Amino acid sequence: xxxxxxxxxxxxxxxxxxxIAIITxxxxxxxxxxxxxxxxxEDICSLVTPLPHFQRKAVVSGRGWRLPFLAGxxxxxxxxxxxxxxxSPTLALGMFDQRIGFGVxxxxxxxxxxxxxIGFGTRLGNGCTSGHGIFGxxxxxxxxxxxxxxFMLGGIVTxxxxxxxxx
Amino acid sequence: MILLYAALGTIFGFVLSxxxxxxxxFIQSMFLFTSFQLYGIIGTAVALTLPGLWxxxxxxxxxxxxxxxxxxxxxxxGNVAGGLLFGVGWSMAGMCPGPILVNIGEGKLYxxxxxxxxxxxxxxxxxxYPRLQKAFHLPKM
Numbered sequence: 001x002x003x004x005x006x007x008x009x010x011x012x013x014x015x016x017x018x019x020i021a022i023i024t025x026x027x028x029x030x031x032x033x034x035x036x037x038x039x040x041x042e043d044i045c046s047l048v049t050p051l052p053h054f055q056r057k058a059v060v061s062g063r064g065w066r067l068p069f070l071a072g073x074x075x076x077x078x079x080x081x082x083x084x085x086x087x088s089p090t091l092a093l094g095m096f097d098q099r100i101g102f103g104v105x106x107x108x109x110x111x112x113x114x115x116x117x118i119g120f121g122t123r124l125g126n127g128c129t130s131g132h133g134i135f136g137x138x139x140x141x142x143x144x145x146x147x148x149x150x151f152m153l154g155g156i157v158t159x160x161x162x163x164x165x166x167x
Numbered sequence: 168m169i170l171l172y173a174a175l176g177t178i179f180g181f182v183l184s185x186x187x188x189x190x191x192x193f194i195q196s197m198f199l200f201t202s203f204q205l206y207g208i209i210g211t212a213v214a215l216t217l218p219g220l221w222x223x224x225x226x227x228x229x230x231x232x233x234x235x236x237x238x239x240x241x242x243x244x245g246n247v248a249g250g251l252l253f254g255v256g257w258s259m260a261g262m263c264p265g266p267i268l269v270n271i272g273e274g275k276l277y278x279x280x281x282x283x284x285x286x287x288x289x290x291x292x293x294x295x296y297p298r299l300q301k302a303f304h305l306p307k308m
Contacts, residue, residue, distance in 0.1 A: 001202055003190050005273055010193070013204050016186035017211020023179050024212070025219040030171065032229045034237055038264040041289035053293035056308055058238070065172045072176020073265055077272025079177065080184035089274045094192035096261075108280040110259060115267070115284020117256025122264060122285075123292035124299060125249020126240050129263040132250075133209060136240060138216035143242035147250040154254020159198030162258070 004094045006085045024134060033065050034139075036131030038122035040070045099167045125150070180269045189269040191261030198258055245303040256285075 002009055010016075024035045043063045046054035081087045091104060102110060122128045125147045127136065133151075136144025187193030187204045196202035227235055257263050260281045262270055267285060270278035292299065299305060 001187075001193065001196065001204070003185070003187060004192060004275075005184065005190070008185065010187040010190075010204060011182070011185045013186065013207025014211050016182050016188065017208045018215055019178065019182045020208065020212040021215035021219060023175050024216050025223065027175060028220070028229070028235065028237075029223055030230050031168065032233060032235055038289075040264065041285050042293070044286060045290050045293060049290070049293070051293050053296045053308060065168070068169045068172040069176035069179070070268055072173040072178075073180035073183070073268040074272040075173070076177040076180020076182075077184050077189065077269035078274075079272075080181050080269075081273040087274050089276050091276055093261075093275075093277065094190070095195060096191060107277050111277045111280035112284040112287075114256045114259030114262075115281035115286075116288040116291075117252050117284075118260060118262075118264060118267070118281070119256075119285035119288025120291055121249045121251070121253030121256055121288070123249070123289045124245045124303065124305075125247075125253055126245060128253060128265075129209070129257075130265055132240070134212050134216060137213050138220050139237060139239070140217075141239055143240045143246050146242065147246040150247050150250025151254035151257060154251040155194075155198045155258040156254075158255045158258035159195050163195060163199060 004092055005081060008084055020134065024130075024138070027065070031065055033062065034131070035135045036062075036127055037066070037070070037073075038118075038128035038131065040066050041119050042123065043067055043070075095163070099163065121151070121154075179265070180272060183266050183269045184273055189262060189266035189273070194257065194261040241306050243304045243306070245299070245305050248303060256288075260284075 027033050027035055039062060042054050042059045043066050046059050132144040132147040183189045186208055188208055193204055197205035223235060229235055262281060267278050267281050
């Protein structure tokens with residue numbers, strides 16, 4: 001299997017997992033911060049709304065590391081594309097294009113809907129793949145085990161419904 | 168410190184981009200059980216973070232000498248409901264929160280719609296929090 005990005009072969013899973021572990025541990029050792037990225041959505045909300053939910057300590061106190069980290073994610077994606085064969089805007093979406101299609105407007109609507117589920121679900125569940133799946137599981141937190149089983153189940157059912165039943 | 172966080176995020180983003188963790192096809196293949204790649208990535212990350220975390224907690228200090236403090240996440244009904252909903256979104260978009268930004272960086276324009284949706288979803292939770300708190304027994308603010 002190859003990546004949608006320039007048809008590159010992926011780096012080995014063990015190497016990718018090791019780098020993720022090192023960065024997770026560095027963040028704790030250097031800065032005393034637990035990895036968790038979906039709170040970043042609340043960070044951004046907290047910049048534009050005075051709603052008390054977004055001004056609570058857990059959000060505001062983490063903005064100082066999370067916002068630059070999120071900016072780094074953008075830069076990392078940009079560098080990855082630029083160094084692989086050049087950065088250019090694209091709408092390519094792999095098997096979605098082959099099996100579902102829907103056109104450009106449909107693709108954006110689909111992605112907005114998917115994003116709604118991601119934003120609402122991660123904030124209701126108090127975390128995502130990084131905060132629950134990697135940090136929480138590694139820290140043996142029961143709520144992270146429950147949430148990780150739930151989001152894997154949600155994804156498995158949805159993808160199988162989409163690609164083995166509907167399309 | 169801001170530069171350090173940005174540098175860590177850049178490396179993290181680069182690896183997500185090149186490993187398949189920010190790739191629609193790889194995410195679908197994970198959920199279809201047709202590729203081991205994402206299970207290998209997450210499994211390795213947990214298998215290495217777990218002992219590292221144990222050692223750091225035992226040593227108990229950051230590089231600056233301050234005690235390591237980890238806020239544990241509370242268990243409530245939001246974990247199950249929120250997890251299931253997030254799983255639906257992860258499948259539909261083929262991205263989880265970090266990779267949404269990586270995809271935008273790569274130039275995948277549809278990821279902008281995904282981040283707009285995610286911000287709207289997070290804002291909805293904020294607005295509805297008093298009601299959600301009762302329904303899902305979430306912690307008080």
